[in-house]
Amino acid sequence: MIAALRSAWRARSDREQMLLLGLAVLASALIYVYGLFLPAMAARESAARRLRAASADLAQARVLAAALDQRNAESAPAITGPDGVRGAIAAAAGAAGIAFSRIADDGDGVASVWVEDAETPRLFAWIERLQSQYGLEIQRLSLQVDESGGLGAQMAVAGRGN
Structure with missing residues (x-):
C-alpha cells in the first residue's frame, strides 16, 4: 500500500x-x-x-x-471533659431523634460517635444542635450512605477549646 x-x-x-x-x-x-x-x-x-x-x-x-x-x-455554654461531651451528645441525639450505635472517649474531652441508618435531615439537625446549642466542635466527620438509603456517620466531637 x-x-x-x-x-x-x-x-x-x-x-x-x-x-x-x-x-x-x-x-x-x-x-x-x-x-x-x-x-x-x-x-x-x-x-x-x-x-x-x-x-x-x-x-x-x-x-x-x-x-x-x-x-x-x-451563645453556647463551654462543655469540656468526657462526661460533659458525652452527655451533650446524648441529649442532642435524643432531641433530634438520632440513635447512635456507639460512643467512645478518645481522651482530652474528645468523643468518637458512630451513627447508623439516620435520616439525612435529622442527622444534620443533630450536628447543628451539637454546635449551636451545646458549643461542641466536630473535629472529624465521615459520612456513608448505607444499603437502606439512610446515612451513617462516624465523627469526633470535642468540647470547645479541646
Whole structure:
C-alpha cells in the first residue's frame, strides 16, 4: 500500500506535489486550530470561570463559618471533659431523634460517635444542635450512605477549646 502511494506521489508533477503539500499543511493547521487549540482555550476559560466561582463560594463560606463560630462562642455554654461531651451528645441525639450505635472517649474531652441508618435531615439537625446549642466542635466527620438509603456517620466531637 505504501509503495502504491509512493508511485502515485511520484506520478504527480512538481506543481501538483507543492499544491498537495500546501493543502496538507493547511488542513493540518485547521485541524490543530479548530480541533485542539480553540477547544483547549474554551476548556481553559471554562475552568477559570469555575475556579472564580468556587473561590467566591469558598470566601463566602469562610465568612459564614467565622460568623457562625463567633455566634456559637457567644451563645453556647463551654462543655469540656468526657462526661460533659458525652452527655451533650446524648441529649442532642435524643432531641433530634438520632440513635447512635456507639460512643467512645478518645481522651482530652474528645468523643468518637458512630451513627447508623439516620435520616439525612435529622442527622444534620443533630450536628447543628451539637454546635449551636451545646458549643461542641466536630473535629472529624465521615459520612456513608448505607444499603437502606439512610446515612451513617462516624465523627469526633470535642468540647470547645479541646
